[in-house]
Amino acid sequence: MQSANPIPSTAPAADDRLIPAYYVRPEGLGPYITRLLAGCSNVFDIKATMAADLDHGGEDLRAGQGVVEDGALLQGDVIVQAGARIEAGAQVIGPVLVCAGAVVAAGALVRDHSVIGPGCRVGFGAEITRSLLAGHVFMKHPCFIGDSVIGRRVNIGSFCSTTGLRCDRGPVAEPALEEITVNLDGQRIPTGQTKFGAVIGDEVALPAGTVLSPGTLIGPGTVVYPRDHIGGFLPAGSRVR
Template identity: 70%
Template sequence: MTHTSATIADPRLAAGYYLRGDGLGPYVSGLLARAGTVFDIKPLLVADLDHPATHGLYDDREGVIEPGALVEGDVIVQGGARVESGAMVFGPALICTGSVVSAGALVREYSVIGPGCRIGFNAEITRSLLAGHIFAKHACFIGDSVVGRRVNFGAFCSTTGLRCDAGPVAEPAIEEITVRLDGHRVGTGQTKFGAVIGDEVVLPAGTALAPGTLIGPGSVVYPRNQLGGTLPAGSRVR
């Protein structure tokens, strides 16, 4: 990690600034409690899904995978969750209680779909935490991101986790993603980092988020094509 002790102490980078951890089930709540900053959430999640038994994730695998769903790798579907026929899920991944991955949805490696989420047709999720009760029911892309509870993604919304301002795109990525805070750039320690979207944010249809976007909880985003930077809690963006 490239962030310093000074940036770690900034409350605008704390996981709790963006997401309330209570009521999200033992795994998601515990994950958020362990994260020193929002930059720590994805690395912790990846490590946990590589060793799911260590974190008790095998204790509940009572969910439904319907015939006709394409499920590969270590995919944990908790009781009360459902992967519908025609959905695609590639593990390691965790689908928490009460969530539905609908026909035509794609959930890729190192994703945690928290409790009560709805992932719809043509929605793609990868390397991300969806904390809980999130609607991504239309065509959209959420990658390398952290999404708070009760966030709604309008149709054709997209996070962007890869820098493309320095010539041809390299894969695997080599340029660190930074975020802007008080006019300074703060390193995330990651070469792919999409967005952190706080609790109860609604993204209008067609919104594209730049790499390293931080949106505080309760923010209102009016229809626009592109959005980036750091938005404090309760922001109004036209």
């Protein structure tokens, strides 16, 4: 069951700032993630496509069998590819794919419809739900990533958080009803989703304590200096003070 309440996307696919390749290079991400990114016309399609793939649970996702240590708590369909490891004390609630070389450490929580890409490190107190960690993402401290797409070699500092729900129109409701939009050139672009956190491009580091507004887009190579809140669109190579 997909709990992100998708709405048919009307995002303008022709804008290069909305295509997956603007944010994430596919090299070294393995066949599934490479195919996923190539098959989506804009970044807002990634989450729904990934969720459908995980719900299907096809054999093409099951590349060998990784290590699940005694004391790890797994629920539902959790695919652990060869070379991946889920440590004792970690909790993973499927459907989830943990790709080759990834480690989900003791005290981490990975929830439904997430893909943990090659070489990722998810540490104590880190929580992930309905998100793609493309590859070599470091989340080794308490933090939260939800309804988001995280590129290669991204570092998520302690107590960082994405925000996937609007909270500017009265009490928050579940299931969510208000569509998330993103701001490009002063225009509101619909995501087609009522829960959408952020897209973070390759080689971005979020300093400790950073909170991202719903619908934040951060281009690759952006340098973020310590601050408590970021939102909107940040082009590739930006420097944010």
